[in-house]
Amino acid sequence: MKRLMVFILCLAFSAPAFAVVADKPLADPAKEAVARSLMKEIRCLVCQNESIDESDADLAKDLRGLIREHVAKGDSPKQIRQFLVDRYGDWVLLKPPVQPSTYLLWGSPFLFLILGGIAVMRRRVRANAPEPLSAEEEAKLKKLLRSKGDKA
Amino acid sequence: MQRFLPLIVVAALAALFLSMLLRDRNPHEIKSVMMGKESPAFTLPALLEADKQVTDDVLRTGHPVLVNFFASWCVPCRAEHANLMKLAKEHHIPIIGINYKDDPAKARAYLAELGDPYVTIAADLHGRTGIDWGVTGVPETFIVDGNGKIRDRLWGPVVVDSIEKKILPEIEAIK
Numbered sequence: 001m002k003r004l005m006v007f008i009l010c011l012a013f014s015a016p017a018f019a020v021v022a023d024k025p026l027a028d029p030a031k032e033a034v035a036r037s038l039m040k041e042i043r044c045l046v047c048q049n050e051s052i053d054e055s056d057a058d059l060a061k062d063l064r065g066l067i068r069e070h071v072a073k074g075d076s077p078k079q080i081r082q083f084l085v086d087r088y089g090d091w092v093l094l095k096p097p098v099q100p101s102t103y104l105l106w107g108s109p110f111l112f113l114i115l116g117g118i119a120v121m122r123r124r125v126r127a128n129a130p131e132p133l134s135a136e137e138e139a140k141l142k143k144l145l146r147s148k149g150d151k152a
Numbered sequence: 153m154q155r156f157l158p159l160i161v162v163a164a165l166a167a168l169f170l171s172m173l174l175r176d177r178n179p180h181e182i183k184s185v186m187m188g189k190e191s192p193a194f195t196l197p198a199l200l201e202a203d204k205q206v207t208d209d210v211l212r213t214g215h216p217v218l219v220n221f222f223a224s225w226c227v228p229c230r231a232e233h234a235n236l237m238k239l240a241k242e243h244h245i246p247i248i249g250i251n252y253k254d255d256p257a258k259a260r261a262y263l264a265e266l267g268d269p270y271v272t273i274a275a276d277l278h279g280r281t282g283i284d285w286g287v288t289g290v291p292e293t294f295i296v297d298g299n300g301k302i303r304d305r306l307w308g309p310v311v312v313d314s315i316e317k318k319i320l321p322e323i324e325a326i327k
Contacts, residue, residue: 045182045288045289046288046289048179048180058253058279059279059283059288059289062278062279062280062283063283066280066283085185086185087185087186087283087284087285087286088182088185088286088288089182089183089184089185089286091182091183
């Protein structure tokens with residue numbers, strides 16, 4: 001009985017999780033899938049770190065409706081993305097596009113990997129190199145070389 | 153020198169982060185991409201006159217105007233209202249109102265209570281014009297030159313500071 005109560009309580013508090021799904025989906029399941037996957041890529045402009053697929057904001061809801069409308073009309077995801085970028089900028093895409101202004105952003109992990117690799121390699125080379133001789137050892141070596149030279 | 157390198161890197165990063173943090177910027181504000189662009193077209197019902205329409209022709213009269221997105225349910229709109237009244241009455245700047253996702257009856261009551269600073273008001277019942285203009289929330293105010301081109305956007309309520317530093321100088325510059 002107690003378990004059932006806990007279960008019911010959990011369900012009651014999880015209501016917000018179902019809220020987003022409450023929009024009217026498109027009749028065609030294939031088109032709805034396209035629309036949903038697009039919604040996951042679009043940033044909610046009110047909550048900012050959520051996609052409009054997850055967000056409960058009013059504007060997110062409007063944008064979901066708009067995306068469904070465009071998908072139903074037969075627009076490609078690329079066209080719809082462009083439509084939103086024209087209005088809200090690249091920022092509306094959760095994944096920044098690869099373009100000259102973002103080369104550094106996309107390339108920096110590789111850049112740092114290469115720089116780190118070079119640093120490690122240089123350290124290795126240095127570690128393998130023999131220690132330089134101390135003054136005492138140097139003198140000893142000279143003496144040895146000289147004595148050898150005398151014999152020859 | 154070599155042994156101080158990590159310290160120098162950390163200090164440089166700290167300076168960078170601090171300068172970003174201390175800069176006067178609101179992380180909620182999203183930069184508008186509409187600046188310098190042609191204002192998006194619209195044909196919307198007028199809020200105050202029954203069966204009349206407001207189109208983007210009101211932005212091409214040859215005189216600079218403000219386009220203010222507002223709603224009666226929006227608290228910061230209430231806060232900026234006195235400043236809009238001042239712009240209209242004292243500075244004689246025409247303001248086009250776009251009533252964003254509002255109940256027209258409530259919007260009319262709101263204007264009856266606080267006064268009407270607008271030359272004309274369009275009712276954007278479904279918020280589609282808002283989306284076309286890249287509005288992320290009300291209030292937002294655009295400065296449009298007399299040929300329909302967007303010059304600037306003010307995010308959030310119009311405050312005295314933005315009237316003096318942005319709106320008045322920019323309108324003066326257009327004239």
